[in-house]
Amino acid sequence: xxxxxxxxxxxxxxxxxxxxxxxxxxxxxxxxxxxxxxxxxxxxxxxxxxxxxxxxxxxxxxxxxxxxxxxxxxxxxxxxxxx
Numbered sequence: 061x062x063x064x065x066x067x068x069x070x071x072x073x074x075x076x077x078x079x080x081x082x083x084x085x086x087x088x089x090x091x092x093x094x095x096x097x098x099x100x101x102x103x104x105x106x107x108x109x110x111x112x113x114x115x116x117x118x119x120x121x122x123x124x125x126x127x128x129x130x131x132x133x134x135x136x137x138x139x140x141x142x143x
Contacts, residue, residue, distance in 0.1 A: 081142075088140030091129070100126035 065073065083102060090099035100122050103109065108118040109125050119128050
């Protein structure tokens with residue numbers, strides 16, 4: 061579905077932008093905390109995730125996304141900064 065942004069009011073646009081910003085922050089937080097179940101829950105059942113390290117290889121589906129993150133070595137530490 062495509063939304064014509066010019067048809068949105070200022071408050072609607074603000075709420076949508078805020079929801080998007082919160083989604084990005086939640087992804088970084090859950091990733092850094094290794095809460096991969098919550099991270100995968102941010103995606104739809106039929107999602108496709110493309111990682112920067114393999115931009116041509118999609119990870120398809122929420123379960124596959126969870127499995128991919130859960131397979132990461134416990135010694136791998138991340139710290140996302142979202143501005």
